[in-house]
Amino acid sequence: MEYARGFAKRFSQRFRQNSGARCRGLFRFLDAGLKKPLAFETIWDTSFGQARRAVLEANSFGLVRRATALGLRLVEAGQLGQWELEFESTVRLQFDRWLLPSSKWIAVTSTSLGTTVHVVRRGRVGQLRFWRARNGWQADGAEVLPIVNSSGRRFILVQGALAESFRLDGFRPMFAAKADAATSALHRALDLLARHAPIFLPWITRVLRRIIPVQSIPEKICSGSYQDHPGTIYMSLDCPPAAIAEILIHEASHQYYYLLSRYGAVDNGAAQTFFSPVKGANRPISMILLAYHAFANVLLFYRLCRQTRIRDAGYCRENEIRLLPQLQVLEDALVASKALTPLGNALWRPLAARLW
DSSP, X not given: OHHHHHHHHHHHHHHHHHOOSOEESHHHHHHHHHSSXXXXXXXXXXXXXXXXXXXHHTSOTTHHHHHHHHHHHHHHTTOOEEEEEEEEEEEXXXXXXXXXXXXXXXXXXXXXXXXXXXXXXXXXXXXXXXXXXXXXXXXXXXXXXXXXXXXXXXXXXXXXXXXXXXXXXXXXXXXXXXXXXXXXXXXXXXXXXXXXXXXXXXXHHTTOOEEEEEOOXXXXXXXXXXXXXXXXXXXXXXXXXHHHHHHHHHHHHHHHHHHHHTXXXXXXXXXXXXXXTTTTEEXXXXXXXXXXXXHHHHHHHHHHHHHTTOOSTTHXXXXXXXXXXXXXXXXXXXXXXXOBOHHHXXXXXXXXHHHO
């Protein structure tokens, strides 16, 4: 948590020094909110990931939007205060599970009674009210995003303009009209995990927050995530429940890899590469480790499902047979490499001990 808060503080200082936006109160609000200890639930979020990226890139690209998103995240976490700013162009932001209208100006007031957001819509100032409820924030006047609850936590399904602004590697967001189908599909996958591999359910929900449903390619499921967007993934939801459950485990594994990487290097930076049967090409040892960690957890999922007699038309059995030789090649590379640090070894050796 201190790692993320430290980067956010450095980002706040850069925003103060380099922002050309007309801004009132946001500098003080960020400084006050970042002086306090923050929970993992708060910092494992795209807003903190993007603040980190801005510091590492040492440029002012998207500085105002990133600062606004960070401010809204601190409001979600309970920070009280008041601020406003004007953007150079129209932006659309998210507050909890709510989409704010597109606007070039935003004013936020957060009190113990709730939060009020003012934006400019069609030349007029509009007001949105938010108040806390048991399952997050409720709102009056904002567009709601679908959510799916599981194990006391929730997934927000991101769609529309926000989904299109995320890098999806050529995949297309699922149409908003199919939101009900996507929500139902995710529910079925989570129910499958609860019945056949319950150990993975809290493990997944701890690190995944937002899901962008994308359209599958024929005969192929797809998913992805990025280190600078903690808690957010894109994935196919128009596929069988076992496949969706597999994707959740795969992408959650990557989130834990990203999290561990914030504590230190997983390798010593050696240039040596190893063949990856997953990509069909030579890859750095860090990417071999990333793949092994994800697919080893998927293999454990297959085995748990088979032990509990899942009815999946042979999905887990067939994919376990396909995955085993690939995983062995990845593990051979990890054993042969001398570049992994103790942190890197800690990510794969306990898994290997359970697999064979």
